[in-house]
Amino acid sequence: MAFNSALFDGMVIFVEVVNSGSFTQAAHNSGHSTSYISKEVGKLEERLAVRLLHRTTRTLRLTPEGELYFQQCQQLMEDAQMAENALTGQQDKPKGKLRVSCPVGFALSRLRPIISKFTDRYPDIILELDLNDRKIDIVAEGFDLAIRASHQLEDSSLISRRFLRSEGIVIASPDYLKKHGSPAHPNDLTNHKTISYSYVKQGLVWDFIDKDNQHFTVPIQSQLITNNSFMEVSLCVEGEGITRIPRFHLRNELETGQLVELFADYPKIIIDVFMVYPSRKNMSGKVRCFLDFITEHLGDK
Incomplete structure (x- = not known):
């Protein structure tokens, strides 16, 4: 990979803007001026040659490209925080948004009865369930994990864990x-x-x-x-x-x-049910706890 000293420039500011919902709030949270925040996002868009945000005087909305970039950047920041916590000896509580794709029928019949147990156990995780029977592209569409049922999974670069037969x-x-x-x-x-x-x-x-x-x-x-x-x-x-x-x-x-x-x-x-997720050496805490929770409550005994 070629050296790129500007690879992370603007990324943290961009994620804070999205999470805050406005340039003004992001400026307040980060201790910078609103004009600085706006310029940093503008430079990031210029460097990437793509518009990340639709801006009006009242609203702020991600473009499709911005949505994909945001999901990947947020994961990178969580991974970086985990690495820092590992070095400093801090315990990292699972937190942040966890995007899960799941077939409608399976979600209604199996997931719905145990969702409250998950949210009670992990109050700092925001669980976003996308109920859709189509086969989504986990990486391209910014999902952390997908539940899939199949007689045999197709070969891919994704990691799969079977939990139910x-x-x-x-x-x-x-x-x-x-x-x-x-x-x-x-x-x-x-x-x-x-x-x-x-x-x-x-x-x-x-x-x-x-x-x-x-x-x-x-x-x-x-x-x-x-x-x-x-x-x-x-x-x-x-x-x-x-x-x-x-x-x-x-x-x-x-x-x-x-x-x-x-x-x-x-x-x-026979039809097996899998949890499928991107291949990452350092799996985030939120993904790991969801994998373990589903295996515990829905897995074959």
């Missing part, structure tokens, strides 16, 4: 089965209404394992396709079709009889 099950409502009949074999699904999840690769071909432990596939025709697992379960409960979903997305629909599991005597397709 589940299984894919085929489900339908009693009303649907009464009206359309119950399939006796997975191949019968080709003649049934099905609901598919759009973020699954080859979502219109379902994998199964037969009783001799041999893999086979069944092509299905879905009239309903959704990118949200919560909607997928709701549509199934309403009798709109048969769907296949990881068991962890369900709450008590099977126990209450709202849904019925089909092909229960067939071997299950």
Whole structure:
């Protein structure tokens, strides 16, 4: 890497402006004048050749490029503070904003009941949960961590920690089965209404394992396709079709009889749930405590 003596110039001031919400407050917090703060941010934008902030007389808003730069700068500052604390022997309490991406269904069924325990244990962490079923780019979009479920994670430069093992099950409502009949074999699904999840690769071909432990596939025709697992379960409960979903997305629909599991005597397709985060030698305290907390409360016993 080429030497760059100006690499960190303006970074601390820029982060303080964003966290403070205004140039005036940042000037007050840092002991500088407002004009100095404004000039430092201006020089930073000129050096980067990109606008970081939209400014008006009343509001201050990050540009998309500014949002990405801010998340990375804030992490660098936290890492630097951790390094200094390690040298001085100070105990570093986990603090700051923790941005986590999580599938909607998993967040509602599994995360929501334990969130208060996390916030009580770590009052200095601001937990920002982004509920989205799409596969986000953790680094480019400024996330600290993402929860992902997959039969097999794709190779990447990210670090992953598996904390939960589940299984894919085929489900339908009693009303649907009464009206359309119950399939006796997975191949019968080709003649049934099905609901598919759009973020699954080859979502219109379902994998199964037969009783001799041999893999086979069944092509299905879905009239309903959704990118949200919560909607997928709701549509199934309403009798709109048969769907296949990881068991962890369900709450008590099977126990209450709202849904019925089909092909229960067939071997299950295993689905693992991971916490995925950027590869950093010095992991921040807020990320480490979230990893440990989720493993403690939701991990396989």
